[in-house]
Amino acid sequence: EAGVAQSPRYKIIEKRQSVAFWCNPISGHATLYWYQQILGQGPKLLIQFQNNGVVDDSQLPKDRFSAERLKGVDSTLKIQPAKLEDSAVYLCASRGQGNTIYFGEGSWLTVV
Amino acid sequence: SQQGEEDPQALSIQEGENATMNCSYKTSINNLQWYRQNSGRGLVHLILIRSNEREKHSGRLRVTLDTSKKSSSLLITASRAADTASYFCAISSGGYNKLIFGAGTRLAVHP
Numbered sequence: 138e139a140g141v142a143q144s145p146r147y148k149i150i151e152k153r154q155s156v157a158f159w160c161n162p163i164s165g166h167a168t169l170y171w172y173q174q175i176l177g178q179g180p181k182l183l184i185q186f187q188n189n190g191v192v193d194d195s196q197l198p199k200d201r202f203s204a205e206r207l208k209g210v211d212s213t214l215k216i217q218p219a220k221l222e223d224s225a226v227y228l229c230a231s232r233g234q235g236n237t238i239y240f241g242e243g244s245w246l247t248v249v
Numbered sequence: 250s251q252q253g254e255e256d257p258q259a260l261s262i263q264e265g266e267n268a269t270m271n272c273s274y275k276t277s278i279n280n281l282q283w284y285r286q287n288s289g290r291g292l293v294h295l296i297l298i299r300s301n302e303r304e305k306h307s308g309r310l311r312v313t314l315d316t317s318k319k320s321s322s323l324l325i326t327a328s329r330a331a332d333t334a335s336y337f338c339a340i341s342s343g344g345y346n347k348l349i350f351g352a353g354t355r356l357a358v359h360p
Contacts, residue, residue, distance in 0.1 A: 170348065179337050179350040180292070192345040228291060230348075236280055236341065238348060240292040 139163065141241035143229050149247045155217035158244040162210070162231030170238070171204055171214050172228040180228055186212065219248045255338055255351045263359050268325040270354040272338030273318075279341045281314055282348070283323050286335045295323075295336075328358045 142161040150156050162169050167188050172180035183202065185193040189209040197204070201220070206212040216223055226243040256271045272281070280299045284292040298305045298314045298321065305312045311324040325332055337353045 168346070172350075179352045182347065182349060185345065185347060187345055193347055230292075232346070236282075236297050236346070237294050238282070239294070240284075242291045 141229055141231055141239050143227075143241035143244050145244060146242065147245045147247075149249060150219055152221055152248050153218040155215065156219060156246060157213055157215045158227050158229075158246075160212045160214070160229030160241060162212070162229070163233065163239055166231035166233045166239075167209070168232040168238075169206055169212050170228075170230040170232075171212070172230065174226045174228055174243070176225070183214070216246075219246075221248050224248045255336070255354045257354060258352070259355045259357070261357045261359065262328055264328060264330055266328055266358075268328050268332070268356055268358070270323045270336050270338075270356070272321045272323070272351055274321075274338075274340045275319065276340070276342055278316075279343070279346060281312075281321050282339045282341060283310075283312060283321075284337045284339060284350075286337065286353070288334075292337065325356075328356075330358050330360050332356060333358045 144159050169186040171183045173183050174180040183197045184204045186206045189206045204214045224247050226245050228243045230238045230240045232238045254273050278300050280297050282297045283295045286292050296307045296312050298312050309326045314321045335353045335355050337350050339348050339350045341348050
């Protein structure tokens with residue numbers, strides 16, 4: 138079974154530029170999560186999708202972050218404009234019928 | 250704010266020793282999960298314990314859950330250098346199984 142795929146793996150951008158991250162969850166998984174993990178901290182939930190609907194986005198900075206999952210499969214997380222404090226790893230995860238959540242390797246963002 | 254709080258923040262032991270990490274939380278849970286993260290890598294699911302369970306084993310891992318104290322512990326027995334990683338507890342709660350992580354415990358196992 139293929140795992141959660143994320144791209145790009147690494148991205149360096151200047152502040153005020155925009156960036157987009159892509160996630161392809163495990164086939165058939167209805168729930169998709171995006172987390173932000175700053176170095177030395179635990180992952181922080183940004184947004185959770187159930188199929189193509191948002192069930193939690195309470196921690197998403199909506200003035201600059203957006204995410205979509207139009208067909209209930211792939212998802213894109215966008216940051217525009219980026220700030221220095223957005224430097225982090227962006228982790229995508231998915232869950233099927235069971236309770237186990239599977240994480241991708243993450244997309245590392247450095248904002249300079 | 251994150252709901253899971255791990256203790257200690259860092260732990261350094263010798264190979265062969267046991268490592269114990271604790272997690273406390275504040276709300277009612279569906280289940281509690283433990284994850285491992287090697288440096289620069291994604292999170293790997295280790296073990297899940299449901300709210301009506303008190304103890305669970307998986308290989309060298311033992312997890313306990315005390316819902317009255319809102320706390321859990323992860324015990325790694327006979328540790329190996331390869332166990333060096335960060336360990337996170339995560340609380341699953343609500344109808345959609347929202348998963349919130351703690352700050353983690355950084356474990357270093359020395360040969």
